[in-house]
Amino acid sequence: MASKRKMSAVTPQFGNNRSHSLKATRRQFKPNYQSKRLWVPELDRFVRVTVTAGELRTIDKIGLGAFLKKRGMQFKDLV
Numbered sequence: 001m002a003s004k005r006k007m008s009a010v011t012p013q014f015g016n017n018r019s020h021s022l023k024a025t026r027r028q029f030k031p032n033y034q035s036k037r038l039w040v041p042e043l044d045r046f047v048r049v050t051v052t053a054g055e056l057r058t059i060d061k062i063g064l065g066a067f068l069k070k071r072g073m074q075f076k077d078l079v
Contacts, residue, residue, distance in 0.1 A: 012030050
């Protein structure tokens with residue numbers, strides 16, 4: 001089975017929880033990572049990658065090749 005490649009550059013964001021009295025406590029907003037098998041016609045195989053849900057929508061819209069080019073990656077980075 002192919003290994004999981006993390007294509008995402010998304011990191012957690014930080015903010016505050018606010019109670020009714022407006023007391024602030026620190027919290028972390030974690031990315032919505034999804035593990036998916038994507039078909040890569042250039043490699044003629046599936047690759048398993050970890051991407052965020054927003055990036056998955058972008059890949060569906062512009063295609064995997066354009067997405068990788070935008071990130072400065074190549075298909076060989078997925079293998």
